[in-house]
Amino acid sequence: MGRYVGTSVKRVEDPRFIQGKGRYVANIQFPDMVYVAIKRSPEAHARITRIDTSAAAAMDGVVAVFTGQDFKDGGCGSLPCGWLVPDTKVPDRPIVVTDRVCHVGDSVAVVAARTPYIAADAVEAIEVDYEPLPTVVDARGAMDEGAPLVHAEIEDNVSYHWALGDQEACDKAFAEADEVVEVELVNQRLIPTAMEPRAAAAQWDAASEEMTVWTTSQNPHPIRLLLSAFTLGIPESKLRVISPDVGGGFGSKIFHYPEEVIVPWVAREVGRPARWVATRTESQMTDSQGRDHVTVAKLAMTSDGAFTGLDVETWANQGAYLSTFAPLIPTALYITLLSGNYKMPGVFGKVHGTLTNTVPVDAYRGAGRPEAAYLVERLVDLAATRLGRDPLDLRRQNAIPKEDFPYQTPVAFLYDSGDYDRLMTTAADRADYAGMRQAQAEARAEGKLRGVGVVCCIEASGPAPSAVAGSLGSAVGFWESGEVRVHPTGQVSVFTGSHAHGQGHETTLAQVVADELGVPIESVEVVHGDTGRVNFGMGTYGSRSACVGGSALVRSAEKVRAKVLRIGAHLLEAAEEDVVYDRDTGRVHVKGSPDSGKDFGELAFAAYTAHNLPEGMEPGLDFVSFYDPANFTFPASSHICEVEVCSDTWEVRILRYVAVDDVGKVINPMIVEGQLQGGIVQGVGQALTEIGAYSDDGQLLSGTLLEYAVPRADLLPGIEVDRIETPSPHNPLGVKGAGEMGTIAATPVVANAVLDALAPLGVTHIELPLTPERIWRAVQAAGNGA
Amino acid sequence: MRHRVCLTVNGKAEEFDVEPRLLLCHLLRAYVGLTGTNIGCDTSQCGSCTVLMDGKAVKSCTVLAVQADGSEVTTIEGLAGADGLHSVQQSFWDNHGLQCGFCTPGMIMTAVEILDRNPDASDADVRHGLEGNICRCTGYENIVKSIVAAGARQS
Numbered sequence: 052m053g054r055y056v057g058t059s060v061k062r063v064e065d066p067r068f069i070q071g072k073g074r075y076v077a078n079i080q081f082p083d084m085v086y087v088a089i090k091r092s093p094e095a096h097a098r099i100t101r102i103d104t105s106a107a108a109a110m111d112g113v114v115a116v117f118t119g120q121d122f123k124d125g126g127c128g129s130l131p132c133g134w135l136v137p138d139t140k141v142p143d144r145p146i147v148v149t150d151r152v153c154h155v156g157d158s159v160a161v162v163a164a165r166t167p168y169i170a171a172d173a174v175e176a177i178e179v180d181y182e183p184l185p186t187v188v189d190a191r192g193a194m195d196e197g198a199p200l201v202h203a204e205i206e207d208n209v210s211y212h213w214a215l216g217d218q219e220a221c222d223k224a225f226a227e228a229d230e231v232v233e234v235e236l237v238n239q240r241l242i243p244t245a246m247e248p249r250a251a252a253a254q255w256d257a258a259s260e261e262m263t264v265w266t267t268s269q270n271p272h273p274i275r276l277l278l279s280a281f282t283l284g285i286p287e288s289k290l291r292v293i294s295p296d297v298g299g300g301f302g303s304k305i306f307h308y309p310e311e312v313i314v315p316w317v318a319r320e321v322g323r324p325a326r327w328v329a330t331r332t333e334s335q336m337t338d339s340q341g342r343d344h345v346t347v348a349k350l351a352m353t354s355d356g357a358f359t360g361l362d363v364e365t366w367a368n369q370g371a372y373l374s375t376f377a378p379l380i381p382t383a384l385y386i387t388l389l390s391g392n393y394k395m396p397g398v399f400g401k402v403h404g405t406l407t408n409t410v411p412v413d414a415y416r417g418a419g420r421p422e423a424a425y426l427v428e429r430l431v432d433l434a435a436t437r438l439g440r441d442p443l444d445l446r447r448q449n450a451i452p453k454e455d456f457p458y459q460t461p462v463a464f465l466y467d468s469g470d471y472d473r474l475m476t477t478a479a480d481r482a483d484y485a486g487m488r489q490a491q492a493e494a495r496a497e498g499k500l501r502g503v504g505v506v507c508c509i510e511a512s513g514p515a516p517s518a519v520a521g522s523l524g525s526a527v528g529f530w531e532s533g534e535v536r537v538h539p540t541g542q543v544s545v546f547t548g549s550h551a552h553g554q555g556h557e558t559t560l561a562q563v564v565a566d567e568l569g570v571p572i573e574s575v576e577v578v579h580g581d582t583g584r585v586n587f588g589m590g591t592y593g594s595r596s597a598c599v600g601g602s603a604l605v606r607s608a609e610k611v612r613a614k615v616l617r618i619g620a621h622l623l624e625a626a627e628e629d630v631v632y633d634r635d636t637g638r639v640h641v642k643g644s645p646d647s648g649k650d651f652g653e654l655a656f657a658a659y660t661a662h663n664l665p666e667g668m669e670p671g672l673d674f675v676s677f678y679d680p681a682n683f684t685f686p687a688s689s690h691i692c693e694v695e696v697c698s699d700t701w702e703v704r705i706l707r708y709v710a711v712d713d714v715g716k717v718i719n720p721m722i723v724e725g726q727l728q729g730g731i732v733q734g735v736g737q738a739l740t741e742i743g744a745y746s747d748d749g750q751l752l753s754g755t756l757l758e759y760a761v762p763r764a765d766l767l768p769g770i771e772v773d774r775i776e777t778p779s780p781h782n783p784l785g786v787k788g789a790g791e792m793g794t795i796a797a798t799p800v801v802a803n804a805v806l807d808a809l810a811p812l813g814v815t816h817i818e819l820p821l822t823p824e825r826i827w828r829a830v831q832a833a834g835n836g837a
Numbered sequence: 838m839r840h841r842v843c844l845t846v847n848g849k850a851e852e853f854d855v856e857p858r859l860l861l862c863h864l865l866r867a868y869v870g871l872t873g874t875n876i877g878c879d880t881s882q883c884g885s886c887t888v889l890m891d892g893k894a895v896k897s898c899t900v901l902a903v904q905a906d907g908s909e910v911t912t913i914e915g916l917a918g919a920d921g922l923h924s925v926q927q928s929f930w931d932n933h934g935l936q937c938g939f940c941t942p943g944m945i946m947t948a949v950e951i952l953d954r955n956p957d958a959s960d961a962d963v964r965h966g967l968e969g970n971i972c973r974c975t976g977y978e979n980i981v982k983s984i985v986a987a988g989a990r991q992s
């Protein structure tokens with residue numbers, strides 16, 4: 052059994068990409084197509100006093116120009132928020148604004164033209180007069196007395212307050228603590244920067260009144276639902292949403308965006324197919340951004356190093372409007388993770404979701420969990436310093452022991468399985484941690500700034516039990532659909548509601564189904580990303596595709612097997628209990644005599660001819676399952692990083708990076724390693740290079756790839772990846788999800804390493820990213836200035 | 838004002854009537870219909886749009902179509918001969934050198950030039966050679982591995 056699962060099958064999707072045949076939305080072109088371009092606000096907060104579109108409309112090649120009023124009058128609804136915690140204040144978010152812009156990049160007017168160049172010219176020709184209004188950009192400053200209001204009706208710019216944990220136990224821990232370490236830190240704004248800029252295309256069939264929308268989405272079904280129920284108003288049955296090949300998402304392509312409404316609306320209005328493709332600059336200032344927390348926290352412990360309590364207060368910047376899942380991220384995906392991998396009786400966290408004149412903030416790779424990990428892992432290092440303890444040793448002392456699983460934390464989650472001590476010792480062995488410390492001592496003796504960082508991190512993946520999500524504020528469920536359709540020839544089409552945008556589902560899910568049925572992987576095709584072909588599904592984010600989507604397919608494959616077995620028994624004229632389904636070959640045969648059997652193909656054919664089926668059995672061989680997970684899954688990781696900071700240029704050089712992860716059972720080791728490597732470099736980017744920076748007046752200062760420094764190939768010397776496996780006990784594959792763990796662990800491990808390197812200079816904290824300038828300033832401030 | 842531009846794209850000579858401001862990447866994608874050349878930025882940072890112009894890797898978003906007049910352009914679609922995949926393409930497939938695939942055409946075209954100059958390129962050489970190309974998915978590990986392996990196979 053299991054010919055494919057657990058092996059590094061080469062990706063079946065690759066041939067099209069390496070030959071330039073990827074089917075991205077920007078490649079869709081129809082004769083007679085109009086090209087849409089959008090006038091964006093250059094102001095962060097302003098009243099619009101005049102819009103003059105006449106010059107643009109008069110230009111040769113311009114087909115139409117629309118303002119916010121046209122969309123309103125044309126029946127477009129505002130963008131809804133799909134996650135509401137108690138008493139959330141939701142500002143109205145129109146598709147195109149009518150009288151006021153709230154962040155740089157807000158959409159002001161729309162052009163449709165014969166070519167993209169003409170559309171861009173016409174956008175330039177639209178005249179808009181703005182009367183600037185006061186701005187606020189800072190997560191915590193937004194709540195200050197007298198701060199400008201982003202939306203007049205929302206007091207103190209507070210969208211919501213939320214808290215979780217055992218406050219009493221927390222207070223007790225601090226009252227009785229021997230030692231307390233405190234930190235105030237910023238988890239900076241990030242811009243996800245998938246390499247494919249967002250895009251949308253649409254075609255309207257006036258005769259059938261059917262609309263097809265192509266969009267760069269991680270979840271086409273929820274987008275169809277939102278388009279139908281809230282924004283565009285075309286019935287779901289008449290609306291087909293296709294997410295073809297999507298060039299990376301990292302969370303930013305989960306959400307419902309204005310352009311997904313604008314493009315189909317324009318296509319119907321002008322009676323021609325329409326397409327919009329964001330420029331990079333446009334993507335950077337309109338894709339929902341990530342992180343942006345200000346946090347004050349303290350950790351209580353006994354003198355011998357046992358953690359007893361954690362108290363956290365966070366101000367989470369939500370931007371100018373609530374993006375689709377915005378309130379989820381700093382609440383149920385952040386506060387719930389504050390226990391980390393540690394036993395701590397008194398954890399309590401509260402968060403204030405604030406509105407500012409910045410681009411909306413929502414999930415970005417890790418989403419809430421990296422913010423929790425960075426905070427906890429920085430505090431643990433500060434604790435180690437305070438106690439004079441080795442940071443690895445202190446982590447091992449406090450780690451939840453493996454016999455305590457399932458482990459109930461004080462902040463709602465029930466961790467499914469894990470072995471954090473083995474994770475850390477594996478990482479330490481792999482990195483030769485003792486040798487690294489030795490080398491550090493020698494380097495320090497030579498006056499070099501060498502540092503070693505270590506972390507142990509937790510993630511909650513595989514969202515989510517629908518009832519739990521509902522109780523926490525979700526407007527939707529988080530089950531997944533999976534259909535296994537066996538054709539009469541025995542070929543198999545697999546339809547998954549999850550969506551791949553780099554993760555390789557066409558390979559991994561085929562591995563799963565091929566093993567379940569015992570058929571060659573070549574005979575299994577995986578279909579995703581098209582509401583016209585696939586059952587309603589929730590899409591891909593939160594490292595959920597294998598745990599939830601894969602599990603749905605296992606359930607469907609089980610149903611296929613059961614039916615095939617019955618047909619086989621019937622044709623072999625044997626009792627069902629006397630035959631077996633051989634999962635190596637897909638054959639059904641009489642127990643003990645493998646030769647007297649029927650092939651999978653024969654049985655599939657028999658299911659369709661229906662000439663001789665068991666009494667009462669329906670023809671066909673096609674099953675759908677909707678799998679609602681029993682719990683989240685809890686991947687974990689221990690990473691170790693060795694750095695040197697140059698005392699001339701204050702540049703950080705990573706010498707070694709060792710990652711040991713536990714993502715449960717692994718379906719395809721090659722793909723899992725790739726996910727971890729990619730995730731790690733994104734996390735290192737947050738630690739060293741990336742920041743979505745705003746000026747006080749709300750200008751995005753890092754809106755192009757010139758200023759927004761995503762990691763390049765030479766940022767790391769290489770990554771050593773290893774793993775342990777503690778299977779998740781509650782899904783049939785034992786998988787936990789591999790998409791985000793790397794990102795979550797990488798930021799704190801690099802930060803810990805750099806601060807360890809700078810410890811001899813008395814530097815204890817620097818806000819990310821750890822650029823040479825910031826390091827130099829911190830070193831000066833610590834009294835090392837010449 | 839329009840200009841006539843003669844180009845050989847993937848071995849086929851073609852003539853176009855273009856605006857002077859038309860970028861080569863747009864000519865390739867919209868006029869020739871070769872959408873394998875992706876556009877990932879507007880500041881010449883990402884390298885997704887890299888093609889070979891007279892054998893040299895160029896960012897086609899940074900070349901005007903009129904500047905390419907008279908040159909030979911090879912895009913990802915024209916890289917392989919009739920016998921299947923180019924060795925760099927094969928190596929990307931073998932070594933999991935891509936995830937979402939968006940940066941991939943540009944990475945492969947850049948890799949071809951890196952290996953043209955030095956088939957024995959080391960890990961560090963390749964990392965340096967990729968300074969003009971961004972991948973957000975892979976963390977570069979397997980891209981570097983793919984290119985080094987392709988070089989080893991070539992030399």
Ligand code: FES
Pocket residue numbers: 875876877878879880881882883884885886887896897898899
């Ligand atoms: S599109 Fe040419 S460098 Fe980015």
Ligand code: FES
Pocket residue numbers: 246298299553934935936937938939940941971972973974975
């Ligand atoms: S594979 Fe997605 S950007 Fe490189």
